Amino acid sequence: MNEELFPDFPLQTEVAIIGAGAAGLMAAITAARLGARVHLFDGAKKVGAKIIVSGGQRCNVTNIAVTPARFHGEGAPAFVSRILRAYSPEQTRRFFEEIGVPLKLEETGKYFPVSDSSRQVLGALLHTAHRAGAVLCSQTDVTSVELDPSTDAWKIETSRGPVFARSVILATGGLALPKSGSNGRGYNFARALGHSIISTTPALTPLFSSDVHYPLASGITMPVRLRLHAENDARSSKKLASYDGSFLFTHRGFSGPVALNLSRHFAHHRPKVTTATVFASLLPDVEEGREAQWWHEFAGRFAKKMVSTALETLFSAKLAGVIAARAGLIGSLPLGRLSKTQTDALKRELFFAPLGVFDVAPYDKAETTAGGVALAEIEPAxxxxxxxxxxxxxxxxxxVDGELGGFNFQWAWSSGVVAGRAAARRCTPGSSEKFGVERADF
Ligand SMILES: Cc1cc2nc3c(=O)[nH]c(=O)nc-3n(C[C@H](O)[C@H](O)[C@H](O)COP(=O)(O)OP(=O)(O)OC[C@H]3O[C@@H](n4cnc5c(N)ncnc54)[C@H](O)[C@@H]3O)c2cc1C
Incomplete structure (x- = not known):
């Protein structure tokens, strides 16, 4: 299907889909299988760039634990819940099996193709769309979308000429990885048609920090509990978000699943709550509220040991040095001889370390976009x-933005199917009768 079939323009079709990414391809397969005449338009020469790069080029298709709570956006959990009921992760897995892409479940709960090849996923989607009868028009930029009130048809201006369609599906992606072709133009089309756009930020993106010590730990991966609090006192201020899991120190800040998951919350709250602060517990196995008891035992056991030696029983020497330096403990001192101020500083570094996060990495490093077309203006059915x-x-x-782990693709597959079904039913004779909608007549 990637072999371009350039139809003559002006073109009349039943379902015009703008964007041939995960959501657009799934919508095309669904609508074409229901018998609708379907055209997909994409500005890119090679479509599906994000599928190819996804999951380290292995494509994390979905997850064993897809629950609405893993999705964010205004009203997203309730909305996504309906979409997942209409097309579930289980149906998604069966679909991929059916199109020749069996999936395997990994220990992390993520599903990948058995082949470990994102190219196989894209190839199978393109082939299936082609076999279902959908026509892909690549290198075809859409410049405007408007309703022609006299014919009740959608007029879509493209770089090749106008297209008239009975239904139009906006599957233009967001702003993440703009070089893939997803550069936010879809928001302009929706806005021009009167839709509200919830302000967007990068999501699933690294955190930038101004701290001078942590870059020395760059490259270290470890489990942490990351929290976002409304103020710079973690104990007394409201907790806005919290994630436990793997974390990576980088030269400019932090990455790894928990930092990526937290990024959308930081980007969302920080403009409104300028005091919003990211804290890390470097000992996430110590339950919240039991830190004092843990410290008591630790300090008792290692009272005669130097601080660095005691910390090296928990962390690598490099990270132990960073923790001691951040606590202001320079030089050798036995743990049992620390003053109260020094003890408090060290405990803070272990359990409530303020990470100095001041921003999130921009869209070209982000895996998805938070914000977008307001769900309140979309019918979930x-x-x-x-x-x-x-x-x-x-x-x-x-x-809608999902957490790391296959949730964003699941949203793309499920919402693509729901949109494809409904768009086709507006057009195809058998099903449109059921829905009381006349077939398009141009
Ligand atoms: C590096 C990276 C890794 C990722 N890994 C995973 C993963 O493993 N698992 C997971 O669940 N999610 C992952 N994601 C997120 C996932 O890729 C996206 O959520 C998903 O691809 C979104 O699909 P979409 O179809 O909505 O949009 P997109 O894939 O962005 O597709 C939109 C398409 O619309 C086209 N388009 C836009 N505007 C126009 C226009 N005006 N005219 C014509 N065409 C237009 C674009 O060219 C593009 O092809 C990853 C993202 C990135 C960046």
């Missing part, structure tokens, strides 16, 4: 606009 009949949304363009 169909992914159809509440403002315009025949206008549908799917994927990252919507105000």
């Amino acid at each position: 169909t992914m159809q606009s509440r403002l315009h009949k025949g206008l549908f949304f799917a994927g990252e363009v919507c105000d």
Whole structure:
């Protein structure tokens, strides 16, 4: 299907899909299998760039634990819950099996293709869309989308000429990885049609820190508990978000699953709550509230040991040095001889270390976009606009962002299917009768 079939323009079709990423391809397969005439338009020469780069080029297709709580956005959990009921992770796994991409479950709960090849995933989707009858028009930039009130058809201006369609699905992605072709133009189309766009930020992106010590630990990966608090006193201020898991020190800040998951919360809250602060517990196995008891035992056991020696029983020598330096403990001192101020500083570094995070990395480092087309203006049963009949949304363009682990693709697959079904049913004779909608007639 990637072999371009350039139809003659102006073109009339039933379902026009803008964007041939994960959501657009899934919508195309679904609508074409229901018998609709489907055209997919994408500005890129080689479509599906994000599928190719995803999951370290292995494509983390979905997750064993897809629950609505793993999705963010205004009203996202309730909305996503309906979409996942309409097309579940189980159905997704069966679909991939059916199109020749069996999946395997890894210990982390993530599903990958058995082949470990994201190219196989993209190839199978393109082949399946082609076999279902969908036509891909790549290198075809869409420049505007408007409703022609006289014919009730959608007029889509493209770099090759106009297209008229009965249904249009906006599957244009967000702003993450803009070189893939997803550069936010879909928001402009939605805005021009009267839709509200919840302000966007990069999500699943590294955190930048101004701390001078942590870069010395660059390259170290370890489990932490990361928390975002409303103020710079973690004990007394409201907790805004918290994640436990793997964490990576980098030259400019922090990465790894917990830092990526926290990024959307930091980017969301920080402009409104300028005091919002990221803290780390470097000992996440110590339950919250039991830190004092843990310290008592630790300090008792290692009272005669130098601070660095005691810390090296817990961390690598490099990280132990960074922790001691941040606590202001320079030079050798036995743990039992620390003053109260020094003890408090060390405990803070272990359990409530303020990480000096001041920003998140920009969209070209982000895996997805937080914000987008407001869910309140989309019908969850169909992914159809509440403002315009025949206008549908799917994927990252919507105000939904999932956590790391296959959740964003699951959203793209499920919302793509729901939009594809409903867009086709507006057009195809058999099903449109059931829905009381006339077939498009141009
Ligand atoms: C590095 C990286 C790794 C990732 N890994 C994973 C992973 O393993 N698992 C997971 O679940 N998620 C992962 N994601 C997130 C996932 O890739 C996205 O959530 C998903 O691809 C979004 O799909 P989409 O179809 O909504 O948008 P996109 O994939 O962005 O597709 C949108 C398409 O629309 C086209 N387009 C946009 N505007 C126009 C226009 N005006 N005219 C014509 N065409 C247009 C673009 O060219 C693009 O092809 C990763 C993301 C990145 C960046």
